[in-house]
Amino acid sequence: MIDAQLTIGEGETLAPTALVPAPAKRTLWLRSLIRQVVQCILVIGLAIGSYFLISHYLVTSVKVVGTSMVPTLHDSDYYLLNRWVYRFKQPKRGDVVVIRDISGDCFAVKRIVATTGDSIYLKGGAVYVNGRKLAEPYLPAGTPTFAVGPEKEQLYLCGRDQYFVLGDNRMNSIDSRYYGAVSRPNILGMVVR
Secondary structure, eight states: OEEEOOBOSTTOBOOOEEEOOHHHHHHHHHHHHHHHHHHHHHHHHHHHHHHHHIIIIIEEEEEOOSSTTTTTSOTTOEEEEESSGGGTSOOOTTOEEEEEOTTSSOEEEEEEEEOTTOEEEEETTEEEETTEEOOOTTSOTTOOOOOSSSOSEEEEEOOTTEEEEEOSSGGGOOSHHHHOOEEGGGEEEEEEO
């Protein structure tokens, strides 16, 4: 650094100042620019990492496509999917969950009506779990649940870590009556309404 005294016209002078040579100014400017670029990259990296962590392990938004869960959930509405809840507890009867469709191509929203070790019996439009008629206050009164196929009655059993799921719109839902119980790894989380 160089100390100098500058004269600015007649009789006017400035006090000695530290003048920085031009090459040193460029170096300082370049260091500052590099520091700002690195900070921006870190902020962007943290933002992307946070988004990935939150959306894949904690909570994410889901859009319902179709009417299999009417009247509880409606077509084209958005809900939150709590992906974290089943790390602390097991899915239970009555939970509305997002499952990986058995075909593996898509996801579906269904309600768990039976869990590990339960027997499910469909007869006369009613659902029986472990020999007792299932109370379903979330359905409109008189909503029937019929067996599929030529049989008028069907019996299902949930094995270890298996869950029997049904859509709330029983007349318009492809669910465990068609593809059987869903294994635990295929349950992605619980829908928060």
